[in-house]
Amino acid sequence: MTVATRLxxxxxxxxxxxxxxxxxxYESLGLLHSERGDNGYRYYSPTAVHQVQFIKKxxxxxxxxxxxxxxxxxxxxxxxxxxxxxxxxxxxxxxxxDQIQQMxxxxxxxxxxxxxxxxxxxxxxxxxxxxLIETVPLTV
Amino acid sequence: MTVATRLxxxxxxxxxxxxxxxxxxYESLGLLHSERGDNGYRYYSPTAVHQVQFIKKxxxxxxxxxxxxxxxxxxxxxxxxxxxxxxxxxxxxxxxxDQIQQMxxxxxxxxxxxxxxxxxxxxxxxxxxxxLIETVPLTV
DNA sequence: CTTGACCCTCTAGGGAGCTATAGAGTTTAG
DNA sequence: CTAAACTCTATAGCTCCCTAGAGGGTCAAG
Numbered sequence: 001m002t003v004a005t006r007l008x009x010x011x012x013x014x015x016x017x018x019x020x021x022x023x024x025x026y027e028s029l030g031l032l033h034s035e036r037g038d039n040g041y042r043y044y045s046p047t048a049v050h051q052v053q054f055i056k057k058x059x060x061x062x063x064x065x066x067x068x069x070x071x072x073x074x075x076x077x078x079x080x081x082x083x084x085x086x087x088x089x090x091x092x093x094x095x096x097x098d099q100i101q102q103m104x105x106x107x108x109x110x111x112x113x114x115x116x117x118x119x120x121x122x123x124x125x126x127x128x129x130x131x132l133i134e135t136v137p138l139t140v
Numbered sequence: 141m142t143v144a145t146r147l148x149x150x151x152x153x154x155x156x157x158x159x160x161x162x163x164x165x166y167e168s169l170g171l172l173h174s175e176r177g178d179n180g181y182r183y184y185s186p187t188a189v190h191q192v193q194f195i196k197k198x199x200x201x202x203x204x205x206x207x208x209x210x211x212x213x214x215x216x217x218x219x220x221x222x223x224x225x226x227x228x229x230x231x232x233x234x235x236x237x238d239q240i241q242q243m244x245x246x247x248x249x250x251x252x253x254x255x256x257x258x259x260x261x262x263x264x265x266x267x268x269x270x271x272l273i274e275t276v277p278l279t280v
Numbered sequence: 281c282t283t284g285a286c287c288c289t290c291t292a293g294g295g296a297g298c299t300a301t302a303g304a305g306t307t308t309a310g
Numbered sequence: 311c312t313a314a315a316c317t318c319t320a321t322a323g324c325t326c327c328c329t330a331g332a333g334g335g336t337c338a339a340g
Contacts, residue, residue, distance in 0.1 A: 010286065020287090025328060039336055040288055047267050054269050057276035061250065065327070071270060081270045082262060089254050096247040100240055107236040110201065114229050122222060127187050129194050130211060130221045136197035148307095150316065160317090161299060169297095179306055180318055205297070 007044040009034075016052040023052065029065055031055060031072060062092045147184040149174075156192040163192065169205055171195060171212060202232045 013020045026032040027042075032051060034042035058068045067088055074081035113136070122131030153160045166172040167182070172191060174182035198208045207228055214221035253276070262271030 008287075019329075021330080022328060024288095041336080042287085050267055051269070053278055054273060056278060057273050060276055060279060061253065061273070062246070071273075075269050080264070082257075082272045085270050085272055086254070086257060089250060089257075093247060093250050093254060096243055096250070100243050100247065103236055103240050103243075106202070107233060107240065110229060110233050110236070113201065114226070114233060117222075117226060117229075124220065127190055129191070129215045130225050132222045132225055133194060133197050133201070133211075136200055138193055138196060139200060148317075159299075162297080164318095165298060181306080182317085 005046055006037075007046065007048065009042050009044070012044050012048055012052060015049045016056070018052055018056070026052070026055065026065070029069060031065060031068055061089060062096075063088065145186055146177075147186065147188065149182050149184070152184050152188055152192060155189045156196070158192055158196070166192070166195065166205070169209060171205060171208055201229060202236075203228060 007015075009020050009023055012018075012023060016023075023032060024042075027034060032048065032055075034044050034048070037043055055065070055068055058071065059065075063071075071081045071085060071088070074084050113132075117132050120132075122135075124131040125134070128134050147155075149160050149163055152158075152163060156163075163172060164182075167174060172188065172195075174184050174188070177183055195205070195208055198211065199205075203211075211221045211225060211228070214224050253272075257272050260272075262275075264271040265274070268274050
């Protein structure tokens with residue numbers, strides 16, 4: 001019987017490409033657990049590498065670390081969090097949709113100004129800073 | 141001959157709808173100037189209202205306060221900053237374009253996952269947290 | 281034994297544009 | 311005259327995900 005491999009934080013960092021400081025940060029958020037040796041060092045089992053990769057993958061899906069924590073909590077309760085993940089994912093998609101729409105409308109606005117200002121020689125009024133911008137209406 | 145109107149910061153705030161704290165913040169960035177009375181109060185001429193509105197309008201075009209400062213500097217040098225403003229505006233449009241493209245591609249990715257995961261009953265492996273997320277490839 | 285590569289905790293910072301508070305002085309309406 | 315409403319400075323906090331540094335202990339190779 002061999003003792004299970006005990007990884008130090010630097011080993012986990014190397015195997016995952018995540019900085020040591022970030023790993024400690026994950027732990028402070030409760031996303032990653034470690035055992036402490038007598039020297040105070042954090043020790044990890046090889047599954048920790050897998051867990052860090054899980055965090056990376058969730059982030060790649062646009063999940064915040066808080067989201068990851070929520071998923072982990074569902075898992076901790078013994079449930080399979082896939083349904084929860086699906087709904088989170090749908091939320092992210094909807095948020096993206098909304099943001100894209102907003103940005104597209106905003107871009108159209110800006111292009112409108114650009115085209116209107118393309119060759120106009122503005123009529124500066126006393127006190128004006130940029131006579132072009134001065135024509136923008138105040139949204140009150 | 142009447143003394144020119146001297147506005148206090150609260151007056152400017154009321155007339156522009158910008159919080160007092162924000163006006164002080166603008167001043168700290170050099171975007172808004174005031175004279176000090178013997179009591180230490182900031183006093184503004186009515187053109188300050190116009191200048192604050194200019195800041196608001198520039199922000200409505202997606203300009204950062206730093207951008208506004210740059211525009212103001214051109215103006216301060218005695219130049220008309222409209223050419224500079226046009227090029228800033230084109231930059232903002234381009235940035236929006238890029239961001240929209242990125243977000244659209246990302247959204248397509250997420251929708252891909254969503255559809256693939258729609259009714260799949262995943263095959264949990266020992267150590268898995270959410271078998272769905274586990275299928276996401278690591279971008280290394 | 282020494283040197284260097286690790287590890288620890290705690291604190292600060294950053295980006296953007298503010299808001300909020302504390303503790304103090306000033307002005308203004310009644 | 312008093313009380314409310316205003317003003318001042320200076321500092322901290324917000325969001326998110328870390329990074330960087332100080333000041334110290336621990337461990338492995340030569």
